[in-house]
Amino acid sequence: MNLHEYQSKRRFDKYNIPVPRGDIASTPEEARQIARELGGSVVVKAQVLVGGRGKAGGVKLAQNADEAEELARQILGMSIKGHIVHKVLIDPAANIVNEIYLGITNDRQTGCAVMMSSSEGGVEIEQVAHENPNAIIREQIGPSLGLRDYQARNIANAINLPREHWAAFTAIAQALYRCYTDSDATLAEINPLVITGDGTLLALDGKMIIDDNALFRQKELAEMRDTSAEPEAERIARKAGLTYVKLPGQIGCMVNGAGLAMTTMDMIKLYGGEGIGPANFLDIGGGAQADRVAAALRIILSDPNVKAILFNIFGGITRGDEVAHGILQALDEVKTDLPMIIRLAGTNSEEGLEIIREANLSNIHSAATLTEGAKKAIAAARGEL
Amino acid sequence: MAILLDRNSRVLVQGITGREGKFHSGQMIEYGTAVVGGVTPGKGGEWVHGKPVFDTVRACVEATEANVSMILVPAPFAGDAIFEAIDSGIKLIVCLTEGIPVRDMMRVYEYLRHSDSRLIGPNCPGLLTPGEAAKVGFMPNYVGKPGHVGVVSKSGTLTYETVAAMSARGLGQTTCVGIGGDPIIGTTFVDVLQMFEDDAETEKVVLMGEIGGRAEVDAAEFIKAKMTKPVVAFIAGSSAPAGTRMGHAGAIIEGGEGTAQEKIAALRSAGVRIAENPEQIPDLLLEGD
Numbered sequence: 065m066n067l068h069e070y071q072s073k074r075r076f077d078k079y080n081i082p083v084p085r086g087d088i089a090s091t092p093e094e095a096r097q098i099a100r101e102l103g104g105s106v107v108v109k110a111q112v113l114v115g116g117r118g119k120a121g122g123v124k125l126a127q128n129a130d131e132a133e134e135l136a137r138q139i140l141g142m143s144i145k146g147h148i149v150h151k152v153l154i155d156p157a158a159n160i161v162n163e164i165y166l167g168i169t170n171d172r173q174t175g176c177a178v179m180m181s182s183s184e185g186g187v188e189i190e191q192v193a194h195e196n197p198n199a200i201i202r203e204q205i206g207p208s209l210g211l212r213d214y215q216a217r218n219i220a221n222a223i224n225l226p227r228e229h230w231a232a233f234t235a236i237a238q239a240l241y242r243c244y245t246d247s248d249a250t251l252a253e254i255n256p257l258v259i260t261g262d263g264t265l266l267a268l269d270g271k272m273i274i275d276d277n278a279l280f281r282q283k284e285l286a287e288m289r290d291t292s293a294e295p296e297a298e299r300i301a302r303k304a305g306l307t308y309v310k311l312p313g314q315i316g317c318m319v320n321g322a323g324l325a326m327t328t329m330d331m332i333k334l335y336g337g338e339g340i341g342p343a344n345f346l347d348i349g350g351g352a353q354a355d356r357v358a359a360a361l362r363i364i365l366s367d368p369n370v371k372a373i374l375f376n377i378f379g380g381i382t383r384g385d386e387v388a389h390g391i392l393q394a395l396d397e398v399k400t401d402l403p404m405i406i407r408l409a410g411t412n413s414e415e416g417l418e419i420i421r422e423a424n425l426s427n428i429h430s431a432a433t434l435t436e437g438a439k440k441a442i443a444a445a446r447g448e449l
Numbered sequence: 450m451a452i453l454l455d456r457n458s459r460v461l462v463q464g465i466t467g468r469e470g471k472f473h474s475g476q477m478i479e480y481g482t483a484v485v486g487g488v489t490p491g492k493g494g495e496w497v498h499g500k501p502v503f504d505t506v507r508a509c510v511e512a513t514e515a516n517v518s519m520i521l522v523p524a525p526f527a528g529d530a531i532f533e534a535i536d537s538g539i540k541l542i543v544c545l546t547e548g549i550p551v552r553d554m555m556r557v558y559e560y561l562r563h564s565d566s567r568l569i570g571p572n573c574p575g576l577l578t579p580g581e582a583a584k585v586g587f588m589p590n591y592v593g594k595p596g597h598v599g600v601v602s603k604s605g606t607l608t609y610e611t612v613a614a615m616s617a618r619g620l621g622q623t624t625c626v627g628i629g630g631d632p633i634i635g636t637t638f639v640d641v642l643q644m645f646e647d648d649a650e651t652e653k654v655v656l657m658g659e660i661g662g663r664a665e666v667d668a669a670e671f672i673k674a675k676m677t678k679p680v681v682a683f684i685a686g687s688s689a690p691a692g693t694r695m696g697h698a699g700a701i702i703e704g705g706e707g708t709a710q711e712k713i714a715a716l717r718s719a720g721v722r723i724a725e726n727p728e729q730i731p732d733l734l735l736e737g738d
Contacts, residue, residue: 170551170555170632170633172632172633172662172663172664172699173662173663175554175555175558175559175633176555176558176559177555189704190703190704190705193704194704194705206559207552207555207556207559208556208559245552248550248551248552250551275550275551275552276698277524277548277549277550277551277698278550278551278552280524280525281525281550307696309690309693309694309695311690319606320606321604321605321606321607321696322604322605322630322659322695322696322697322700323602323603323604323605323606323607323608323630323657323659323685323696323697324604324605324606324607324610325695325696326659326660326685326686326688326689326695326696326700327607327683327685327727329688329689330685330686330687330688330709331726332688333687333688334687334688334725334726341688342688345689345695345696347696378606378609378610380587380588380589380592380606380609409610409613410589410592410609410610410613411589411591433728434610434726434727434728435726435728
C-alpha cells in the first residue's frame, strides 16, 4: 500500500525527521489560507500515488497566497497519468543548497533491509541505478542489531556530505530506520533530503510503501489507504479476497493460482499477437466455489473492453466436477452472452467438461489444453469462434 | 535417492487442528508420509487422524522423534512457529503459510543463517518425493510418479499441472520442490539446483520461475558455472506490467528489473532450454534423449 507524500512526511515528523511545516488543502480557498499562514512563497504539490508529478505540471511555486489559490485551482482536479488530484500539499518554499537521496528498502538477495543513499537527490533512484550505479551507496542492516551509527557515517562520507552535517544526518538515518521498521514499510524514502541555506537538513519529499501483509497490525496506516485512485473493480476484488489486476486487453481471465494466472495471460499474449491481450490478472485461489466464481465473474464483466472470458482451472484437491458445478451456478447468478472458454485440468476434469457440455449453453466452449483454450479465446475475442 | 524428503522423514504438522492442517495432513498420510504428530498451542492431548497433538514443538519432538516440520498456521503467527521449529532442532522446516509480513521474515532469515535448519518457503506448495511415497504440503497426491527428473518451482497450480503432464508422458520425478513466491524465502533455486546436481538419481531438472527479483538470474549463473545436468525452464509473467504485484508477494517488476525477458535471456545463455509454453516442457525433456 502506497502512502501519499503528505502522509509519509507526517509519519516522518513523528520520528523527529525535519520536514517542511506545510499543510494539506482540498480546495483553492484552503490553499490560500494555508499559504497566508505560512507567509512568503510556497510550493503547491499535487498529492497523487504516481511518479512524474513535476513534469506533468503538478508541482508549482507560488510567490504569495493569491498565486497559491490560483495554482491550487489549476492543479486540483487535474489528471496525472490517470490519477485525479484531490488534494494539494502547501509547503513553504525551501532555500536549497544541495539535494541528496536517502532511502531504506528490503533487499531480497540478503534477506535484510538496506539503506541507500546518493549525492544525486531529486532524481528517481531507479534512474540513478540505471545511469550511474556506482553513485548509490548501500549499507545492509541486520534486523536484530539495527542501523549502526558508523553505517550512517560511512554513507555520509561516501556521498561527500560536509562534516558539519554528519550528526544531523546520522540522527535522520536512525529515525528513518525506526520509522521504516515500526511502520512495516517495504520502502521509506526521502528524496530529496536537502541542505538549506541556513545550514540545516530538511526532508523535502517523502514516500512510503507499507507491506500489505502487515496491515493487520498497522491499523492506523491501513486507514490511510486512498482508494480514490484505485479502479473500482480492484477495490471490489480486494474486499472479496480475490487478487485482480486490470489490464488493457480484451480477454478476461479466471484462473486458480498466481503462477498459472500469469501463464494464462502469457499464452494469450503469445498467440494473440498485436492488438489482442489479457484484460486482467485474476487468481480465484484454491478450488472454485460458486460464490467466488460469481464474484470474479462480476468483476471481469464490469470491464467494458472484455470480449471473451477464459477459465483455466486446475482441479488439484478440488475435483473438476465440483468446479464445473461452481461455474454453472455462478452463471445462473450472473447472466452474460459473452463467449466463454472453459479449460479444466486435473482430477475429474473429463467429468467436469461433460457437465459443462450437458448444460448446453451456446456461448460456452470447452478446451482440453491451455494452448487450445488461449487460441479459442483469441478467436472468440476477434468474433471468429 | 531423492532430495530433502524421503521415507525416513518423520513429519510433524504445526497447525494440525486447523481446517487446512487437518485436511492436508490427512492427504499426506494417505500418500504414505510418516506424519507422526502435530502441534497446536492449547490443543495438546487431542488426536487428529490418530496422531497425537502437542502444545509445543519441543514436546512433540521429544515424544515422536519428528525431524521435519510442516507449518500451516495463520500468517500473524507463522514467524513465531518457524522460530519454535528451529529452536526445537528440526532440520527441515516447510512453511506453506502465505502472507507473512516481510519484517517477520527478515528476522527469521537472520536467525536461520545461524542455525543448522533449512527452511523451504514460506508461501510455497511444499515437497513431493514420489519414489519414496513422501509428501509435505499441498501437491495433489496423484500428480507425481517415481522417476529421474528434479522439479523446482516458485508456484503451485502451474507446478501441479506440469508435473501431472510429465507423469502422463512417462517422465517421473525424483523430488518436486516448491520454493515459494515470497520476496524472502529460506531456500533458493541455486540451493535446490545444487542438491539435484549432487543427487545420483536425478538426471534432468525442470525450473519454473516467474517475474520479480533475480533468483532466476542467479540460477542461470550457477547452471553455467556448476551444473552438468540438462535444465529445462519456464518463466511466467512475460505479459505482466511493470510495478504491479501479480498475486505472489514477490512477483513484481521493480525499477525495470526482474522481467521475464531478462531471466529468459540469462537462462538461455547458460544453455537452459526455455519452454515458451509450459505444455512444451515434457517435449523438451524427451527431445534431449
